Amino acid sequence: MSSKLTRSNRAGWLFALPGFSLLFLFIIVPFFFAFWLSLTNQRLVSPNPTEFVGLKNYADLLSVSVLTLEPERDEAGEIRRDDDGAIAYPRVRSITRSDEFPQYRGMREWFRWHWGDKAKVVIASDVVFMKALVNTLTFALFIVPLQGGGALLLALLINQKLRGINAFRTIYFMPVVISIVVISLLWRFIYSGNEGLLNNILEALTFGAFTPVDWLGSTDTALGSIIAMSAWQAVGFHMVIWLAGLQTISPTLYEAAAIEGASKWQTFRYVTWPGLRNTAVLVLIVITMQSFAVFAQIDVMTNGGPLDSTQTLVFQTVERGYGKQDISGGATISVILFLMVLMISAVQAFLTRERN
Amino acid sequence: MQRTKLTLGALVASTALAGMASAQTELTLWYHGAGNEVESNILGGIIEDFNGAQEDWQVTVESFPQESYNDSVVASALAGNLPCILDVDGPVMPNWAWAGYLQPLPISQEAIDGHLDATIGRWDGEIYSVGLWDAAVALYARQSTLDELGLRTPSLEEPWTKEEFMGALEAAKASGNYDFALDLGTAWTGEWYPYAFSPFLQSFGGDIVDRDGYQTAEGALNGEAAMEFGAWWQSLFAEGYAPGTSQDPADRDSGFIEGKYAFSWNGNWAAANTLASVENADDVVFLPAPDFGNGSTIGAASWQFGVSSACEHPEGAAAFVEHALQDEYLAAFSDGIGLIPATKEAAQMTESYAEGGPLAVFFDLSAEQALVRPVSPGYVVAAKVFEKALSDIANGADVADTLDAAVDEIDDDIEANQGYGH
Numbered sequence: 001m002s003s004k005l006t007r008s009n010r011a012g013w014l015f016a017l018p019g020f021s022l023l024f025l026f027i028i029v030p031f032f033f034a035f036w037l038s039l040t041n042q043r044l045v046s047p048n049p050t051e052f053v054g055l056k057n058y059a060d061l062l063s064v065s066v067l068t069l070e071p072e073r074d075e076a077g078e079i080r081r082d083d084d085g086a087i088a089y090p091r092v093r094s095i096t097r098s099d100e101f102p103q104y105r106g107m108r109e110w111f112r113w114h115w116g117d118k119a120k121v122v123i124a125s126d127v128v129f130m131k132a133l134v135n136t137l138t139f140a141l142f143i144v145p146l147q148g149g150g151a152l153l154l155a156l157l158i159n160q161k162l163r164g165i166n167a168f169r170t171i172y173f174m175p176v177v178i179s180i181v182v183i184s185l186l187w188r189f190i191y192s193g194n195e196g197l198l199n200n201i202l203e204a205l206t207f208g209a210f211t212p213v214d215w216l217g218s219t220d221t222a223l224g225s226i227i228a229m230s231a232w233q234a235v236g237f238h239m240v241i242w243l244a245g246l247q248t249i250s251p252t253l254y255e256a257a258a259i260e261g262a263s264k265w266q267t268f269r270y271v272t273w274p275g276l277r278n279t280a281v282l283v284l285i286v287i288t289m290q291s292f293a294v295f296a297q298i299d300v301m302t303n304g305g306p307l308d309s310t311q312t313l314v315f316q317t318v319e320r321g322y323g324k325q326d327i328s329g330g331a332t333i334s335v336i337l338f339l340m341v342l343m344i345s346a347v348q349a350f351l352t353r354e355r356n
Numbered sequence: 357m358q359r360t361k362l363t364l365g366a367l368v369a370s371t372a373l374a375g376m377a378s379a380q381t382e383l384t385l386w387y388h389g390a391g392n393e394v395e396s397n398i399l400g401g402i403i404e405d406f407n408g409a410q411e412d413w414q415v416t417v418e419s420f421p422q423e424s425y426n427d428s429v430v431a432s433a434l435a436g437n438l439p440c441i442l443d444v445d446g447p448v449m450p451n452w453a454w455a456g457y458l459q460p461l462p463i464s465q466e467a468i469d470g471h472l473d474a475t476i477g478r479w480d481g482e483i484y485s486v487g488l489w490d491a492a493v494a495l496y497a498r499q500s501t502l503d504e505l506g507l508r509t510p511s512l513e514e515p516w517t518k519e520e521f522m523g524a525l526e527a528a529k530a531s532g533n534y535d536f537a538l539d540l541g542t543a544w545t546g547e548w549y550p551y552a553f554s555p556f557l558q559s560f561g562g563d564i565v566d567r568d569g570y571q572t573a574e575g576a577l578n579g580e581a582a583m584e585f586g587a588w589w590q591s592l593f594a595e596g597y598a599p600g601t602s603q604d605p606a607d608r609d610s611g612f613i614e615g616k617y618a619f620s621w622n623g624n625w626a627a628a629n630t631l632a633s634v635e636n637a638d639d640v641v642f643l644p645a646p647d648f649g650n651g652s653t654i655g656a657a658s659w660q661f662g663v664s665s666a667c668e669h670p671e672g673a674a675a676f677v678e679h680a681l682q683d684e685y686l687a688a689f690s691d692g693i694g695l696i697p698a699t700k701e702a703a704q705m706t707e708s709y710a711e712g713g714p715l716a717v718f719f720d721l722s723a724e725q726a727l728v729r730p731v732s733p734g735y736v737v738a739a740k741v742f743e744k745a746l747s748d749i750a751n752g753a754d755v756a757d758t759l760d761a762a763v764d765e766i767d768d769d770i771e772a773n774q775g776y777g778h
Contacts, residue, residue, distance in 0.1 A: 041772060045430060045455040048774055093760055106764045108757065127761070192604050194535075217602025219751070303545055305601055306751040322427070324737045324769070 031338065037331035044325040057332040063125040065104065067095060071117050079117060089119050096123065129333065132304075132311035136337075139227060139312065140291040146231040147238055147287050148280075154235060155242035156272075173236040180233065184300035187229045191215035191301075216302055219309040226297050226310055234290070238283050245279030246272070281352045285345055292341050313337045380407070380414035383672050384439035386429065388659060390419035394692045398685070406679045413672040415441070433457045440667035441676060444485050446477055446657025447547075447729040447739070453479040454733035454777050458662045460484055462670050467678040474656030474726045475698040480777075486677055487660035488686050489695035492721040493552055494642035494654075496612050496620040496630065502641070505531060505618075510643050512717075512724055518588075521646035525597045528618035536599050538592065539617035542750065543603040549743035550729060551655040552621060553589075558727060559648040560585040564742050565766060570732040570778045573766040577742075578759040585648070586755035593750045601747045619643075624718040628694045631714055642717045644725065656726030658695070696722050733776040737769045 038057050042050045069089040071079045080088040096104045107123040110130050114120070124130045158169050175183060190197045193214030202210040215225040249272060257267045295314040298304060304311040304319070313333055321330025385403070389395040396419060403415045418439065420428050426448065432438055433455070444452055452458045460482040468476055468486060477485030502509055505527040510516040516524065528537035541548060554564050561581030565573045576582065592598045599607070612620035613633045622630075631637040645652040661680065663673040686702035689695055690709060696718055697703045708715040729735055745762040749755055770776060 043773065045433075045451060045457075046773060047454065047456050047777070091756070093756060097760060106768065108761050108764075193602055194604065194607075214600075214602050217600055217751075303747075305747050307748055307753055319740075323740050326737075326769070326772070 034331040034334050034338075037328050038335045040328050042327045042331070044322065044327050046325075053328075057328050058336075059125075060329075061126045061129050061332055061336070063107070064110070064130075065107065065123050067092065067104070067121045067123055068115075069119040069121060071119075087114075087117060087119075092121055092123065128304075128308055128311055129313075129316060131308040132313050132316045135223060135308075135310060136292060136294070136312045136314075138223065139230075139294055140288060142227045143231055143291040144284065144287050146227070147235055147291075148283050150231060150235045151238035151283065152242050152276075154239040155246055156268075158239070159243055159246045172239055175233045176236040180296040181300055183229075183233055184297045187225075187297075188216065188301050191225050191229075193217055217306055219307050222302055222306060222309045226294075226301060230291075230294065230297055234287075238287065241283055241286075242276070242279060245276045249275035281349075284352065285348055288344060288348065289341055292337060379411060381412060381669055381672060382414045382416060383441060383667070383669060383676065385415055385417045385441040385443070385676070386425075386439045387417055387419045387443045388422045388425040388445075390421045392693065395689075398688050398692050401688070402680050402685050403676075406676055409679065410675070413669070413675060415676050429457065436666070438664040438666040440664060440669065441673045442662050442664045443659055444477070444662050445547075445659055446474070446485070446487065447551075447735050449477045449485050449660065449662065450479045450731055451733040451736050452662075453484045456665050458484050459665045459667070459670060461486060461661075461663050461677065462674045463677060464674075467681050470700065471681075471698045472656075472696075472722055472726070474722065474728050475658075475660065477657065477660050477662065479731065485660035485662035486681065487658055487698060488680060488689055489658055489698055490656055490722045490726065491623055491625060491658045492654055492656070492696055492718045492726070493555075493621060493623050494627075494644065494718060494721060495646075496622050496627075497618070497641050497643055498639045499641050500636075500639050501528070501618050509641070510646075512644050512720055515644045515652045516646040518646060518648045524619070525592075529597060531618075533615075534618045535611070535616040536597065537618050538598040539603075539608065539611050539620040539622075540592070540598050541603075541608050541621060542599065542601045542747070543605040543608040545743070547739065549746055550739040552623075553746055554729065554742060555645060555653040555655055555727065556589070556648065557582060557585045558653050559645065559650050560588070561650045563730070564738050565730050565732065565734070565770075567730060570730065570734065571770060571775055573738070573763040577745075577766070578756070578763045581650075582759055583755060586749050586759055588648075589746065590749050590752070590755060594752070601750055624696055624715060625694050627715050627718065628708065637714070642715075642721075644721060652725050653727040654721055654725050655729060656722065657728045732778065734766070734770050734773060738766045741765045741769075 039052060039054060040050050041053050041056075069092075072088045072090060074080055082088055092109045095101050096107050104123060107125050108127045110122045110124045110127050112119050112121040154172050158165055158172065193199070193212060193216075196212075196215070198215065199210075199212040203212065213221060215221050253271050253275070254267065257271050262270070293314050294312050295318065298310055298312055298315045299318075302310045304315055314337070317330045317333045317337070319330075320326045320333065387399060389399070399417060403417055407414050425443070426445070429438070429442065429444075429452070433452075438457060442452075442458065444458070449458070461484055463483060463486060468483075471486075472490050475487035475490050476483060477487070499509070501507075505524065507524050507527065508516075508520065510520070525537040528534055541552060550564065557563065557577075562579055562585055563576040566576040593600050607616060609626075610633070611617045612622070613630055627642065631640060634640055645654055661673075661677045663670045667673055681698070683697075683699060683702040683705060686697040686699060687705035690697040690702065690706040694708070694715075696715075697706060697709060700719075703709040703716075703719050704711065707713060709719045710716065730738065732738075741762045745758050748758050
């Protein structure tokens with residue numbers, strides 16, 4: 001096999017060379033470079049020499065501990081409660097900023113839960129990174145079914161022989177061609193809290209019963225708003241891929257199904273869907289990888305706010321590497337992101353493999 | 357071989373000829389104002405005058421859009437391609453000087469006599485950059501609003517106290533005439549936050565970093581004064597005095613003009629447009645920052661000229677900067693794009709900043725209350741941390757925890773940079 005590749009395929013290799021060398025130069029070399037940088041203290045701007053620091057950057061990002069807080073008690077030993085009856089606990093900063101516990105220095109509360117009278121507090125050395133990690137996973141979790149499913153639905157709709165169907169194809173595909181920055185700016189107006197289009201439409205539809213929501217300014221709705229807008233933006237791209245898949249299915253299969261008296265659902269379930277198998281694997285993996293790279297929407301619409309509810313890994317990579325001049329910190333996040341995406345793609349490839 | 361020699365000879369001869377034709381040495385200047393025609397024309401005029409006025413130097417300009425200017429400089433510094441004369445934002449200058457992008461500017465003392473202090477960029481005891489102008493921030497208001505709400509008109513000598521300021525906001529809110537009492541400009545992300553809001557913190561008695569040695573933010577950004585500042589900052593949003601971080605940028609630009617806001621915290625660069633757009637320009641007043649206990653201060657230092665470390669002729673660069681510092685040019689920039697001229701004499705030559713002019717108050721603000729942002733290479737990072745802390749607090753984050761986290765991040769950064777050479 002290998003001898004055949006090297007011997008009789010000289011023209012093929014020659015044609016592949018420009019592509020391969022670009023991939024090598026802009027994907028593979030930077031990755032190894034990033035991996036090396038993540039083990040140093042490289043800054044963007046600095047007269048100080050770069051030093052090797054081992055795994056310090058990884059420890060700074062990933063360290064997590066659990067604290068157990070005892071309730072505060074008064075002299076009689078009774079648990080102190082505030083006006084609402086909630087148990088009063090000592091502040092986390094009394095531990096993380098105390099000289100008695102140097103191991104917790106610089107850590108901050110990520111989240112907490114209650115265990116009897118006690119409170120268990122998870123503290124992390126980089127809460128923003130942790131929130132970015134959770135947000136990115138949430139984003140991917142929602143965007144994959146929304147975008148993949150929505151795109152399939154659109155593809156089925158436009159895969160009909162109707163007059164003017166090309167107009168619909170164009171309209172659905174349009175957001176893909178427009179720059180994501182422009183789209184993000186437009187959606188910022190749509191989501192605007194006071195005079196936004198979305199609020200106006202919802203108010204009109206409910207005859208004024210709807211109270212306007214500050215979609216991007218509230219921690220409850222910000223990430224959801226960005227997910228919805230992102231799903232809409234890229235749905236057209238995957239629609240075209242699904243459409244290509246649909247058009248490879250032989251019409252004779254549909255004719256046979258019609259003769260057998262199959263219902264619409266049965267046709268989809270037993271003819272269309274099995275025919276789309278390979279397309280589905282492609283769409284799934286592509287959307288997953290793209291969704292982990294979400295950046296432009298965040299940068300234009302929320303800057304990671306409010307209260308870190310829309311922080312994502314790539315946004316943090318850029319923010320640290322370029323904004324805060326910490327190239328090694330940014331490189332560390334991108335290495336972690338790479339390993340994550342690699343792992344998830346490998347699992348997906350395994351689960352969707354051909355089984356005979 | 358013969359031919360090579362011949363070509364080489366021709367090359368040398370032609371170079372010598374070209375050199376003789378213009379004995380001037382070329383100096384490249386990078387500027388941040390691409391896209392602004394008025395600004396480019398004024399700068400172009402200065403350069404033309406300079407090139408014609410002497411025989412040693414020939415300055416050529418390359419303009420960049422402001423948003424990508426700093427990135428371009430950093431990228432070209434990493435690639436070893438810096439021009440001779442650089443335009444640099446005041447608070448960023450120490451970072452570039454420390455990184456070795458800039459060298460001291462050999463400018464004569466008389467060229468900068470009488471200039472506003474904040475227009476001179478000093479680092480490590482030497483002058484690195486000099487600006488032709490400064491910028492100032494004031495509280496935009498209408499005299500009719502003050503009269504209607506029964507408020508005292510504050511002056512430079514006697515600004516509002518914290519109680520008076522909060523009373524004014526409460527009165528404006530209670531009147532029901534406005535969407536919000538105060539427009540802070542939270543829609544403007546980036547440098548606006550530390551530039552416009554850190555003076556409030558300083559007025560409370562805190563700061564972004566401890567300016568004594570610049571080695572830590574502990575105590576400055578999370579001490580008692582800073583906690584008090586944080587609680588006050590949060591109350592502005594929690595009690596509905598000011599729109600939060602999701603403020604519509606369009607409202608920021610026109611909200612005060614349209615009467616949506618009673619007061620607006622805005623810079624002198626927006627003043628000319630405001631005066632031109634409001635119904636009654638005489639009614640608009642520019643009030644000094646409130647005094648929260650430690651005096652009123654506003655941010656200072658705008659774009660300035662410096663010499664890059666790659667420049668072989670710093671004396672040529674200094675000659676150009678000295679030429680550009682003439683009052684007539686300062687006045688031209690001021691009239692053209694609304695900036696505060698760096699000297700009193702130049703201010704008198706302008707339409708807006710001359711005594712009795714509509715914006716004269718901004719010159720006094722700059723002269724009296726300006727406090728430069730922390731003069732440290734670490735400022736660029738600390739500014740980002742400060743911005744995030746303020747937007748988090750505005751959105752309801754716990755004040756003490758947020759300020760602590762900001763202090764930790766700034767301290768970690770200072771440590772990672774081995775103290776930033778202080």
